Amino acid sequence: MSLLKRELRLLLRSPAEVVQSLLFGVLVVALFPLAITPDPDVLRQLSVGLIWVVTLLTSLLAADRSLLSDFEDGSLEQMVLGVAPLWWVCLVKSVGHWLTALLPLIVITPLLGIMLAMTSETMLWLMASLLVGTPVLSLFCVLGAMMTLGLNRGGALLLVILMPFLVPPLVLGTQWAMTVGQPFYGYLLAGLLCVSLMTLPFATASVARIAVGR
Amino acid sequence: MWRWFHEWGSPRYFYARSGRLLPYLAGLTLLLIPTGIVWGLLYAPADYQQGHSYRIMYVHVPAAILAQSSYAMMAAAGMVSLIWRLKLADAAMQTAAPIGAWVTAIALITGALWGKPMWGTYWVWDARLTSTLILLFLFAGVLALRQAAGPSQSGGRAAAVLAVVGLINLPIIKFSVDWWFTLHQPASFSVTEKPAMPIEMWAPLLAMVIGVYGWFFWVWLLRLRQEIREREVRSEWIRQRYQNEF
Numbered sequence: 148m149s150l151l152k153r154e155l156r157l158l159l160r161s162p163a164e165v166v167q168s169l170l171f172g173v174l175v176v177a178l179f180p181l182a183i184t185p186d187p188d189v190l191r192q193l194s195v196g197l198i199w200v201v202t203l204l205t206s207l208l209a210a211d212r213s214l215l216s217d218f219e220d221g222s223l224e225q226m227v228l229g230v231a232p233l234w235w236v237c238l239v240k241s242v243g244h245w246l247t248a249l250l251p252l253i254v255i256t257p258l259l260g261i262m263l264a265m266t267s268e269t270m271l272w273l274m275a276s277l278l279v280g281t282p283v284l285s286l287f288c289v290l291g292a293m294m295t296l297g298l299n300r301g302g303a304l305l306l307v308i309l310m311p312f313l314v315p316p317l318v319l320g321t322q323w324a325m326t327v328g329q330p331f332y333g334y335l336l337a338g339l340l341c342v343s344l345m346t347l348p349f350a351t352a353s354v355a356r357i358a359v360g361r
Numbered sequence: 362m363w364r365w366f367h368e369w370g371s372p373r374y375f376y377a378r379s380g381r382l383l384p385y386l387a388g389l390t391l392l393l394i395p396t397g398i399v400w401g402l403l404y405a406p407a408d409y410q411q412g413h414s415y416r417i418m419y420v421h422v423p424a425a426i427l428a429q430s431s432y433a434m435m436a437a438a439g440m441v442s443l444i445w446r447l448k449l450a451d452a453a454m455q456t457a458a459p460i461g462a463w464v465t466a467i468a469l470i471t472g473a474l475w476g477k478p479m480w481g482t483y484w485v486w487d488a489r490l491t492s493t494l495i496l497l498f499l500f501a502g503v504l505a506l507r508q509a510a511g512p513s514q515s516g517g518r519a520a521a522v523l524a525v526v527g528l529i530n531l532p533i534i535k536f537s538v539d540w541w542f543t544l545h546q547p548a549s550f551s552v553t554e555k556p557a558m559p560i561e562m563w564a565p566l567l568a569m570v571i572g573v574y575g576w577f578f579w580v581w582l583l584r585l586r587q588e589i590r591e592r593e594v595r596s597e598w599i600r601q602r603y604q605n606e607f
Contacts (some may be wrong), residue, residue, distance in 0.1 A: 298509040308502040308523060311495045312530055315537040332542055350526055357518045
């Protein structure tokens with residue numbers, strides 16, 4: 148618990164960064180009607196996928212925020228050697244990432260939906276799919292960030308590494324929202340969340356040991 | 362008897378034994394691939410539906426099969442290197458990755474070339490094409506990570522973790538892409554048809570598939586042996602073997 152409080156304190160120390168990722172999401176969504184068409188019917192078709200992709204990009208952008216500063220000042224090394232189980236540390240980092248980068252975006256989703264002419268029914272299911280699917284994104288993004296810690300051009304590398312793994316939550320999440328809540332996709336997404344929750348922190352922990360040893 | 366197995370993990374014994382395997386692999390490859398190509402391109406009967414343009418199948422299908430299995434082999438090597446900490450397994454994974462990536466690219470390119478006469482378009486977002494594209498991205502990720510993390514042992518381990526995570530995720534990815542496609546499948550054509558082929562058509566295909574696998578192992582062994590030479594350049598047995606070249 149104290150680990151989580153520390154994470155949040157560090158991440159929220161400069162609220163500008165949280166607002167920045169939020170702004171990024173809003174601006175990108177605003178670009179699409181300008182670039183494609185203001186026609187609400189077309190926008191409505193694209194809206195779910197667009198918001199999901201923007202969420203994905205925001206998740207990637209914010210991915211190494213919590214890790215990089217820890218790596219640079221040596222706290223990551225302390226955590227690897229420390230008392231708390233390393234998988235728990237990694238899980239806390241994923242939670243911190245989700246709370247600061249993705250949850251604000253989910254809260255703002257109604258606004259984005261209005262910009263893209265989304266029906267309120269779809270909006271509801273979109274938010275549900277985001278609530279279930281974005282933790283998976285967080286878990287994968289923290290894993291990827293740990294892998295690219297301290298490497299040159301880590302940012303571009305992050306997308307290259309993570310893209311295949313982000314496809315299942317993206318596809319399942321958008322399908323769930325677009326079929327307006329058909330439970331099949333919901334179950335799959337929830338199952339994916341459970342499996343990711345159980346396995347990814349351990350994978351991240353082993354990568355953390357590798358990263359610290361670098 | 363177990364000792365024989367364990368010796369395969371040592372670069373020195375592996376080098377010696379794989380050297381003896383090389384001529385057989387080369388022979389198999391050089392026998393089967395030209396046979397398959399000449400037979401498939403020239404002598405197999407023309408398809409009643411597609412005419413002669415189906416012949417690219419003899420390159421495309423072996424490449425596609427190999428693309429998937431080479432990823433599995435590479436990830437298996439990565440798993441061995443993580444669990445048993447064998448540097449040889451790490452070298453095997455490192456050398457297999459570029460070959461697999463190129464084979465996947467060839468599968469995609471030949472598939473696109475086949476698609477134009479068959480479906481009228483170079484690319485279509487169907488389940489198999491999309492899965493193969495994602496496979497290419499998986500290879501790209503492993504290669505990029507390996508390149509960025511360096512040739513050190515930690516770089517190898519990071520890439521191995523990525524490859525194994527990719528392998529475990531592969532069924533999930535394929536499943537989600539399949540469902541995504543079945544939802545959006547255009548009704549105008551069926552991409553996944555597998556017509557029953559007369560033996561004159563699939564015999565050269567079989568020759569090509571076996572030949573391409575032989576080629577893969579041949580090239581993989583060649584690259585792996587080179588990697589061993591580079592890594593063990595300071596050890597005694599390499600010096601003795603190649604002393605006249607130093």
